[in-house]
Amino acid sequence: MTVAFAPAGITPRQARVLDTMLAAQERLIAGFEGVEADAAAEAAASAGAQEAGEPRRFGDHGWLRPAGGGGRARVIEDGRVFERGGVNVSAVVGERVPPTLAAQHPGTEGRPWFATGVSLVLHPRNPHVPAFHANFRYFEVGATSADAAAEPLAWWFGGGADLTPAYPVTEDVRAFHGALSDWCARHPQADYPAWKAACDAYFTVRHRGEMRGVGGVFFDELTAPADPRHTFHADLACVEDGIATLLPAYLPLVARHRRDAYGERERRWQALRRGRYVEFNLVYDRGTLFGLQTGGHIEAILMSMPPIAGWAFDHQPEPGGPEAAALAFYQPRDWGIAGGDAVADPATTTRRTA
């Protein structure tokens, strides 16, 4: 694929990863727009012609970075299903790797770098449909198009996906984690238990002592040290398979809940949970802070913000209500799917047999 924002002079290998990210963006948006089309058709069928209206689509916003590269932010707002969300691809370059990275990768000092990635965030309107975030990214130091055949001095993939339900349902969480676990099981370099634990730790609102949602997987610096199964192409295949896992992991949850009834109470709780999401993103999320501090494209970075978020002083959910039950989900928990074996879920009395 050729895109207007691709940095000048990228190597074939860099272009190959960028192609992966661009293809992911197309496929993800087709999936999410399909949901909007279904919802539009249902609205037309149930309410008659005057309610028909076009399905909501993702807008298209290209952006260029003065120092090199840019991106394409595809954003939906005020959708029937997705109140706000977006899928962003970027590819950026620099002439000298940042000092903190160079310190971790000796020999890369002062060398050019390249980064590309795809990230998505969806904030559904219905409080019973979980919010969803995923990101896959690639970083490389030292290769230039002048010597395209040479290996970069250092390279790695990172990524992850996490689910943020305001009203978590055990079966949904297990299905989501199960899809991610199945993906990891197909790739020797992937490690679901470790990546699940890393996700729980990363997406924690530390000052609240709670996760923003029910986790998923998170990994960083996936590269190819000595292990021959761990080549660039094997890692790329792992990432591409992870991207392919996103729609089957998430869309069934949307389909299951997007017609659930809700009212002001549920919208208020959703707003408060979104407030926690905002706290995490603005106080702790490394990607957000890095982007804000380095002059990234603000609107693409803050695409992750919810349409509306709320705060209330020392909010205590009604004892015994579904909001109080939700809080128990926002702590690290064994979902009983690691390795496909049945494991007792400490928080419920039900079991899932593999």
Place this chain on the structure above:
Amino acid sequence: MTVAFAPAGITPRQARVLDTMLAAQERLIAGFEGVEADAAAEAAASAGAQEAGEPRRFGDHGWLRPAGGGGRARVIEDGRVFERGGVNVSAVVGERVPPTLAAQHPGTEGRPWFATGVSLVLHPRNPHVPAFHANFRYFEVGATSADAAAEPLAWWFGGGADLTPAYPVTEDVRAFHGALSDWCARHPQADYPAWKAACDAYFTVRHRGEMRGVGGVFFDELTAPADPRHTFHADLACVEDGIATLLPAYLPLVARHRRDAYGERERRWQALRRGRYVEFNLVYDRGTLFGLQTGGHIEAILMSMPPIAGWAFDHQPEPGGPEAAALAFYQPRDWGIAGGDAVADPATTTRRTA
């Protein structure tokens, strides 16, 4: 005054400053509750007895800090005028001054410290009424009750006030800045032009290149070096006069606008501006980040969050509309009141003669 959260063994001087903060809290809440009482009386008069209802009051939430001291958060939510807001007083101590502070104040290493302050944030419901924030604080190192007569090794006051209107009105901004300028003019250690510039710089959402509002004053490390006019008592008098300036600076703006008509458009713009407020507080505000990172009382710290905030992708106000006009106010600007001299306001054709 005696309060449950006062740290054990504070010196008479520390207790004196804490008394100032507690008295400020009482006076400020009386002022804001007076506004709520007026609004309740009006609602009763215009809608008949069935709408009467009690005036909304500030709740009272004491908190203790395990390491010493605590605070009292007085919070209002869902008021007729103030949709969310609070006035918090705290007094906390530690056995060893934090290393970063010790480095700036040689000789204080390993010595005990004391800090007290009052802070307020008000998020009015009506989008035409500006949001308001103020904070006054005192920090001291080295004095203990065992040697109560000794001077602390280092001490200083800090503080400020800033106004955040979604629909700024030039006359309101001038009146607000004018009240602060008049306060500064009464105290030789206060410097309105410098403190105004510091406020503009501090309350800037740097990744947006815009202030969160229209500024005010901000000062830090106000102490008594060589200047004899600059004693502890003179500085305390300056701070007390600054606290006394808050209600006369702000309440007239509330009175002027709390009956202004508004609809969904104005609420939406208010929500987007509150989103910028959240971005500032969570990404840049030193007090918020220090509190979150050091295990402060979360609800008292995040009392500053609005009840509802919103985000939209690359929102562009309608050209020529009041929202577009508002944006011009969120940049540093000379309000024509410094020193009481008439100064041309670059953004309007009107002048104010002193």
